[in-house]
Amino acid sequence: MGRIPPVIIIVTLLTAGIIAFSLVISGGLPQRQDRNISPLTRVEVRDYEGARLSSIADFRENSIRGPQYLSAETYRLEISGLVRNPRSLSYDEILTTFPQFEKKVTLFCVEGWDVTILWEGVRVKDLLADAGIAPGANTVIFHAADGYSTSLPLDYIEERDILLAHTMNRVRLPAERGFPLQLVAEDRWGYKWIKWVTRIQISDEPSYQGYWEQQGFSQSGDIRTSSFT
Ligand SMILES: Nc1nc2c(c(=O)[nH]1)N[C@H]1C(S)=C(S)[C@@H](COP(=O)(O)O)O[C@H]1N2
Ligand SMILES: [Mo]
Secondary structure (H helix, E strand, C coil): CCCCCHHHHHHHHHHHHHHHHHHHHCCCCCCCCCCCCCCCCCCCCCEECCEECCCHHHCCCCCCCCCCCCCCCCCEEEEEECECCCEEEEHHHHHHCCCCEEEEEEEECCCCCEEEEEEEEEEHHHHHHHHCECCCCCEEEEEECCCCEEEEEHHHHHHCCCEEEEEECCEECCHHHCCCCEEECCCECHHHCCCCEEEEEEECCCCCCCHHHHCCECCCCECCCCCEC
C-alpha cells in the first residue's frame, strides 16, 4: 500500500478543524438545553388520608377591612395580660422553637359555606405555657391587625389543642387567608377563626365581646348551636 499523499492529510485535518470550529461557535452538537426548572414552590395538597380537601381558593373574602399585608420580618406576636412573662415572638421563633402540629379541620361560616383544610401550626397552649399563665385566667382574647378580635375559653383552647396555623394544605398562609397566623377554632363558627393575629391576651373576663359577638353573634360560637344568641 502506498503512502497517503501529504496534501490529503492536510486537507482532511483542515476540514476537520473547520467543522470543529463551526460546531463550537454555533453552540456545538445538539445537546440537552439548560431547562428552566424553577424550584418547586410548595404546591397545595388536595387529598389527605383518603379524603378530599378544599382549596385555599374556596374561601370567600369577607373580612371587615379586607386583606391585611403583614411582613414576616417585622411581625411580632404579643402575649400579654394574665401571664407571668409577657412575650413578643417573631415569625421565625414561632416556626422554629415550638412543637409543630397538623390536623384536618373544617371551617363553617355563618353564611352557609365551609372549607376543609389541612392546617399546620403551633398549639396556643404551648405559647401560653411559655409565657406562664397567671392564676385567675379563664379566657383567651385574640386581637388582629385589622382591629378584629374574638375570645374563647382557656379550657377549650387547652383541652382541644387549638392551633394557630401558619400553613394550610402544606402552603404558607397567603395574606388573604390571614398571614402569618389564623386560629383554627374547630367546632366554632368561622368568626372565631381570627386571621392576622397580632396579640393574645389572657384574661379573667369570659364576657369579653369581640367584633361579631358585639353585633349579636353567639359568645360561644359553638357550631352545634345557632350562631345568634
Ligand atoms: N382579622 C379577621 N379575622 C377574621 C375575619 C375578619 O374580618 N378579620 N373574619 C372571620 C370570618 S367571619 C370568617 S368566616 C373567617 C373566614 O376566613 P376567610 O375570610 O379567609 O374566608 O375568617 C374570620 N377571621
Ligand atoms: Mo364568617
